[in-house]
Amino acid sequence: MKDERIDAIFNPKSVALIGASNKEGKMGYVFAKNIIDGYRGKIYMVNPSEEQVFGLKCYPDVRSIPDSIDLAVIVIPAKAVPKVMEELAEKGTKAAVVITAGFSEAGPEGKKLEEEMMVAANKGKIKVVGPNCFGIYNCNIGLNASLGVGTPPQGGDISFVTQSGAYGMAIFAFALDHHMKFAKIMAHGNKAGIEDYEILRYLGEDDETKVICLFLESVNKGREFLEEAKKITPKKPIVATKTGRTAGAARAAASHTAALAGSFTAYEAAFKQSGIIFARNGMDLINIAKGLDWQPLPRGPRVGIITNSGGTGVELADLCEEAGLVVPELSEETQEKIRELIPPYASSRNPVDMTPVWPKFVELYSKIIKILYESSEIDIIIPIILQRAAMMPEVCQAVADTVNQCLASDRKKPTYVCWVSVRSAQGNMDILQKNRVPCYDWPERTARAVGAIYGYVEFLKRRAISFEGR
Amino acid sequence: MRVEAANLIKMVRDDGRNFMLEHEAKAVLKSYGIPVTQDIFCKTPDEAVRAARKIGYPVAMKIVSPQIIHKTEFGGVRLNLASDENVKSAFDEMVSNARKRLGNFDLRGVLVCEMARGHEMIIGSMKDAQFGQMIMFGIGGINVEVFKDVSYRIVPIEEIDALEMISELKGKKLIEGYRGSEKVDINGIVSTLIAVSRLLCDFDEIEEMDLNPIFGNARGVKVADARIILSKVNS
Numbered sequence: 001m002k003d004e005r006i007d008a009i010f011n012p013k014s015v016a017l018i019g020a021s022n023k024e025g026k027m028g029y030v031f032a033k034n035i036i037d038g039y040r041g042k043i044y045m046v047n048p049s050e051e052q053v054f055g056l057k058c059y060p061d062v063r064s065i066p067d068s069i070d071l072a073v074i075v076i077p078a079k080a081v082p083k084v085m086e087e088l089a090e091k092g093t094k095a096a097v098v099i100t101a102g103f104s105e106a107g108p109e110g111k112k113l114e115e116e117m118m119v120a121a122n123k124g125k126i127k128v129v130g131p132n133c134f135g136i137y138n139c140n141i142g143l144n145a146s147l148g149v150g151t152p153p154q155g156g157d158i159s160f161v162t163q164s165g166a167y168g169m170a171i172f173a174f175a176l177d178h179h180m181k182f183a184k185i186m187a188h189g190n191k192a193g194i195e196d197y198e199i200l201r202y203l204g205e206d207d208e209t210k211v212i213c214l215f216l217e218s219v220n221k222g223r224e225f226l227e228e229a230k231k232i233t234p235k236k237p238i239v240a241t242k243t244g245r246t247a248g249a250a251r252a253a254a255s256h257t258a259a260l261a262g263s264f265t266a267y268e269a270a271f272k273q274s275g276i277i278f279a280r281n282g283m284d285l286i287n288i289a290k291g292l293d294w295q296p297l298p299r300g301p302r303v304g305i306i307t308n309s310g311g312t313g314v315e316l317a318d319l320c321e322e323a324g325l326v327v328p329e330l331s332e333e334t335q336e337k338i339r340e341l342i343p344p345y346a347s348s349r350n351p352v353d354m355t356p357v358w359p360k361f362v363e364l365y366s367k368i369i370k371i372l373y374e375s376s377e378i379d380i381i382i383p384i385i386l387q388r389a390a391m392m393p394e395v396c397q398a399v400a401d402t403v404n405q406c407l408a409s410d411r412k413k414p415t416y417v418c419w420v421s422v423r424s425a426q427g428n429m430d431i432l433q434k435n436r437v438p439c440y441d442w443p444e445r446t447a448r449a450v451g452a453i454y455g456y457v458e459f460l461k462r463r464a465i466s467f468e469g470r
Numbered sequence: 471m472r473v474e475a476a477n478l479i480k481m482v483r484d485d486g487r488n489f490m491l492e493h494e495a496k497a498v499l500k501s502y503g504i505p506v507t508q509d510i511f512c513k514t515p516d517e518a519v520r521a522a523r524k525i526g527y528p529v530a531m532k533i534v535s536p537q538i539i540h541k542t543e544f545g546g547v548r549l550n551l552a553s554d555e556n557v558k559s560a561f562d563e564m565v566s567n568a569r570k571r572l573g574n575f576d577l578r579g580v581l582v583c584e585m586a587r588g589h590e591m592i593i594g595s596m597k598d599a600q601f602g603q604m605i606m607f608g609i610g611g612i613n614v615e616v617f618k619d620v621s622y623r624i625v626p627i628e629e630i631d632a633l634e635m636i637s638e639l640k641g642k643k644l645i646e647g648y649r650g651s652e653k654v655d656i657n658g659i660v661s662t663l664i665a666v667s668r669l670l671c672d673f674d675e676i677e678e679m680d681l682n683p684i685f686g687n688a689r690g691v692k693v694a695d696a697r698i699i700l701s702k703v704n705s
Contacts, residue, residue, distance in 0.1 A: 218600070219600055220600070221600075222598070222600035222601035222602065222624075223601060223602055223624070226601065226624055265598075265604070265622050266598035266600060266601040266604060266622070266624065267601075268622070269601070269604060269621075269622040269623045269624050270601055270624055272623070272634070273623050273624065273627070273631050273634075462630060462634070463630055
């Protein structure tokens with residue numbers, strides 16, 4: 001059963017904006033604009049000094065709203081929040097997103113305010129997101145109750161929870177730039193009224209969420225978090241990055257054991273045993289999520305590399321092996337098929353190096369991808385789209401079409417593109433990514449993302465968890 | 471299992487201590503089915519000789535005192551003692567070494583122990599503020615701190631977790647019989663890790679634990695030294 005109050009955060013029937021404003025530059029203006037832009041439920045503006053906001057009737061206070069409220073979005077100054085929370089509690093409000101800063105993160109006075117706010121919220125069993133946060137999105141219903149600009153596209157199935165506001169939103173914006181589509185986004189800031197495991201449980205049970213991304217600074221209730229993650233990872237992947245890994249001295253202790261443990265040790269252990277995919281940074285987080293979302297899971301570690309540059313192919317082969325993948329030499333039979341296509345001086349071994357035969361790129365990339373897709377020797381295909389190939393939109397289109405034709409068959413095999421190109425060709429990357437063929441910049445990021453994805457597959461395999469059809 | 475360990479812990483608490491002496495810690499381990507070396511607690515040199523004969527030479531001897539946590543620093547560990555003479559003189563030397571440092575100290579006795587053989591390993595525990603009890607496994611005995619060839623999990627662990635803890639280590643090749651070295655009974659390690667995990671789950675008041683060294687060979691594993699530190703206040 002879905003938590004009804006957390007569901008009210010993402011699927012509210014009515015939203016009240018406390019602190020709505022007509023004055024450009026005010027928080028209340030940004031939020032009013034964002035909410036009105038895409039959300040089609042009932043909207044109630046609240047501000048005693050406005051009659052209307054964006055053409056909607058504005059109420060002087062929460063009490064005067066003639067309806068029940070599912071979600072309250074609060075942008076008023078911190079010291080006014082506890083009282084409003086009391087009124088919301090009396091009204092039976094289900095959830096509140098508190099954007100306002102100046103609470104526990106700002107010192108003892110703010111901490112007291114946060115406590116007062118939570119006492120009021122708990123009295124009415126209001127689920128609180130924040131305070132001091134960036135807000136939430138439910139992209140699939142057009143709800144943007146956040147500081148972010150614009151309403152993201154619908155039809156996404158990645159959900160993203162971030163403790164960091166601005167960086168979390170930068171990561172999200174980066175992902176949108178790469179044509180990734182999201183379901184639900186939550187920036188929970190101080191996490192005063194919501195636990196990490198509760199959100200995890202909700203997203204685990206959420207049918208619209210296929211991939212869960214976490215940007216963590218800390219985890220509260222670690223044990224519950226671990227237990228929840230263990231239940232989810234057999235069904236859907238969780239990718240997490242955790243900052244603050246090196247800070248914080250090891251606990252003073254008498255024994256060897258404690259002296260060996262860094263501050264990140266417990267997180268690392270928890271991730272490993274629950275199958276959470278660890279991303280080293282925000283960009284890796286998105287890269288891994290993209291590969292998981294757009295392509296089927298690899299069945300094994302064997303990578304087939306297709307390149308038009310020997311050097312890049314060799315570097316990628318090295319990095320793949322270092323990331324726990326394998327780059328095997330192809331069988332004579334498969335090489336023979338490839339040799340028929342490529343120049344006599346090119347290599348069919350793996351990496352398959354077609355050499356820079358530009359006029360034949362469209363044909364060679366397509367046909368070699370197909371050969372590797374149909375071959376049982378390879379589990380993962382990585383075409384390197386380099387320089388001139390990247391500048392040719394017809395090559396990118398051919399790769400995208402080939403991959404999607406292959407995926408339409410019964411066989412499940414992922415393709416990830418390693419993209420090495422000048423900035424002026426960036427637009428051609430869109431051709432691939434709009435067709436759900438993930439592109440990663442340069443061999444290092446490619447190998448890291450693919451290695452991490454395969455690490456998840458290994459976790460499932462070792463536990464004999466079936467991922468048929470995924 | 472649990473009751474016996476609880477009684478042992480209570481005894482230590484009643485004695486006004488929060489760390490367990492080696493034989494007490496090993497008794498707790500034993501109650502959870504964790505294999506430990508054959509040890510006999512002795513109060514006199516003569517008792518020690520009788521114990522050594524019973525266990526069979528060579529033996530190890532260790533001093534037992536609530537004032538001594540790190541026994542080697544007090545000259546309180548002797549290994550490979552091969553005769554009655556050796557045992558007798560080791561007894562006297564260990565006591566006088568400790569006396570030089572501590573004066574008139576609280577000597578409870580000595581432990582005469584079987585000399586275990588095999589690859590050296592370590593199992594430890596610690597508490598994390600967010601995740602609670604954690605278990606550690608390492609290969610390499612005294613070198614474990616240099617190479618940091620250790621893996622951690624949060625308890626409770628299952629068999630697959632224990633297997634993964636082992637396979638994560640570089641030293642796994644050593645215990646799998648690298649270049650003719652003796653293979654270690656992997657099942658023995660797995661069942662020991664799981665038993666330690668169970669103990670940690672049952673007793674949140676165990677603050678830190680060091681089972682070091684543990685000797686492993688083809689026949690199984692044996693904990694040769696053990697240290698358990700309890701939380702300051704009984705929880």
